Amino acid sequence: MQVIDPAKEFSRSLAKVLKSEGGYSNHKLDPGGATMMGVTQRVYDAYRDRQGQPHRSVRFIDTEELQDIYRSSYWNTARLDKFPAGVSYVVFDGNVNSGVKQSVLWLQRALGVNADGVVGPATISAAVNHQNHDQLIADILAHRLAFLKALKTWPTFGKGWAARIKDVKATGQAWATGDDAPLPIARFAEVSPSHKAYASDIKAAPSPAVADAATGGGIASGGLAATLQQVQDQLTPLSYSSDLVGKVVAGLIIVSALLTVGGLAYGFYARRKKARIAEATQ
Template sequence: MVASSFATALSRVLSYEGGYSDHPADPGGPTMKGIIQREYDAYRARRGLPKQSVRLISDDEMHDIYRTSYWDACRCDELPPGVDFVVFDGAVNSGPTQSLKWLQRALKVPVDGDIGPVTIEAANACQDKAALIDDICDRRIAMLRSLKTFPVFGKGWLSRVADVRIRGKALAQGAAAPPPPPAKPADEMAKAKISDTSALAALKTPEGIAAAIPVATAAVNAAANPGPMAWALAVVIVIAAAVAGYYFLKLRRAG
């Protein structure tokens, strides 16, 4: 909400992101200070510049990407202190759309992952910013725990969200935020995307259970009416239900 908010928020985010990493389990691939290679390629292409390794990203390029693709994309300058930082960090780690969905669900406004006047007004009208930040962080943690990469990166993610929660609430209350925790190796901090939700986590949701019902029905029918056609039909139903349920979960349960 003030001119210095972006600079101080970015400084904190960079303390989480570390330097260069290319962990085989990280869906983001090669990453430098939180900027992935694909994103950097697209950024340079829009400016008519040749591709180069993200390891060579300049500070000006890095600041521009963070400002336009994350801070401005989430309209953080229009959000309350503390909430702006929490939304910004969530956007960096899991994408602006996902971070805005957490905010919208916490505010109980229509959820579309795109910020507009309704979301901004509700955020500023919220009387308990600390509770709002807790709700956003709790939703973020729930998604992180559902990811198939959680066993690899979960410890780093949870540590990050814990610090984001503390700092966000301190800013919301006008208090001095504690210093950031010691920087972690870059390969301990991966991108956390809803597209990496594990199949087991999907099956534990109401949508997953609903998708499993026709699977069970098909199996029962095949057992009651044995034969090649019955079993072939059962297999088709199982595959279709599994695929539909999994992708429905990604679209509807994102945060």
């Protein structure tokens, strides 16, 4: 059985996360806002408040503060000293990038335990006793990647996030098997700092309401198709005595058919897309 040194796991995990996070960033689309080495200005302000210190720019965060914030807010909160090597790092990286609750949800879904975003004895036991930690890491990161793709900021930051997950997976699985050999560092963060990925940026699911309006659902529903059907029903008796009215009725039949087919197709797409977003983010 692999012997875990919690101090070592935190130290090497922090070193990897800092490489992934990069330096200072304040991208207008980043929900984290001003961020230095993964610590946002809001988190830094709260930390300085607890220390009885005045606020200052996160650009000036020192090494002791940085380590204290990472240890207390992102490592200890998730009780990562209790987790297997590699798994603790993967959860830690997610904690920093998307928040502790969200990262723990990915872990719990991968384990198949109650997903409440809080690490308790059941979550720890399930992780420790999991028969294949390489596979567990892959499952955690699959949930994470699906979540990231459901964010409206994916088109902007997706390339960096995907590279980060690839690097995290390689490192986590190596550590899970006891391999301490140096691993390549993802180069994207050295060029461009990583950006936060929060649930607040989940893109809105398409609404099937347009499809429902197009396909009707009964005249009482007031749907567009139902309204056209009403007009068609009223004009049909007159079509026998007027070529113009007959052509209008034929046109209405065609329009109604197109609306129905298009509405059904869009309704299928909208419900499928909504289900995928729900699966990735709930």
